Amino acid sequence: MEQESQQILQREAFRNDPQSLQEVTTVVDASGNFTTTLRASGATGHAVTCAGTQADNAVRYPHYSKGAEGAISKTVIKCVGTGLPSVDLRVSGIISFAPSNSATNTDVVFQHRGAATATQTVMVNGPEVTWYVPEPSHSTVPSNAGRGTGFWRATSTWFFEVGGKMSTVGTQTVTIWKTI
DSSP states (O other), X not given: OHHHHXXXXXXXXXXXXXXXXXXXXXXXXXXXXEEEEEEETTOTTOEEEEEESSTTOSBOOOEEETTTTEEEEEEEEEEEEESOSEEEEEEEEEEEEEEOSXXXXXXXXXXXXXXXXXXXXXXXXXXXXXXXXXXXOSSSSOOOOOOOEEEEEEXXXXXXXXXXXXXXXXXXXXXXXEEX
C-alpha cells in the first residue's frame, strides 16, 4: 500500500509552493481516516479542509459497475471552510487485483488494472465531488478494471493545486476480497 502511494506521489511530481502555501495540515485518526487543511499566506480567515464523505473516508471499495461493465472504484471528497469560493483538487488513483480463491490466502501478488488522474474544481461548502478509477470512457467501449475473484485494491492520492503547483493532501488505500 505504501509503495502504491509513493508511486502516485512520484508520478505527480509532488511539490510545495512556499510562496503561496503557508500550511497544509493533515490529521489522521486511529482508523486511518484523515482531514487536511490548506492555509494560504497573507489570507486572513482563509482555511479549507477537504475530506472523505463517509465514515470509511474518501476511497470507496472496488465494486462492479453496470455502466462500466466491470470493476471500478471511486474517490468522493467534500471541502468546507472560509475565504475561498472553490479549490482545485487533483486526484490520482489506481486499482489493482490479486487473484485468490480464498479471503484467507494472503500470499498474493497485485496486478495493476487501471488508473486515472484528474483535476476538478470543488466548491467550498458545496456538494461532494466524485472521481472514478479507471477514468470513465468517452467512447462506446466501457472503461473498467476487469473482473475476477480475489483481492481488489484501490489507492488514491489527492493534492491541492495552487498556482500550478501541487501540495499533497492525503492518500488512502482500501482492499477487499470479492468476486466482481
